[in-house]
Amino acid sequence: PGCFGYPLSIFFIVINEFCERFSYYGMRAVLVIYFKFFLSWDDNLATAIYHTFVALCYLTPILGALVADSWLGKFKTIISLSIVYTVGQAVLSISSINDLMDGNRDGAPDDIKIPV
Secondary structure, three states: OEEOOEEHHHHHHHHHHHHHHHHHHHHHHHHHHHHHHHOOOOHHHHHHHHHHHHHHHHHHHHHHHHHHHHHHOHHHHHHHHHHHHHHHHHHHHHHOHHHHOOOOOOOOOOOOOOOO
């Protein structure tokens, strides 16, 4: 049984891939801004950590493949690691609630103005 002539598992793969891409590109969009304006890191450190993040995003699937092939199997690996990044995104989202409620809607600290 499937949907639109495809097996049901295809839709889980597509939804999982969408969530991974949303998480990755969403993090890439705000990571350096967060490092520079909220953590007050200098340009060099923020850039180095950003590029480390990007490199790890491309390299950790190799580790996931090793875990899947030798230990958990592909479906348990997908479920387990999807739970990990879902929890991570939930923690990031919940931690931003206080920043949303402080009345400063531009997302920058009070002494920094970002041109629109």
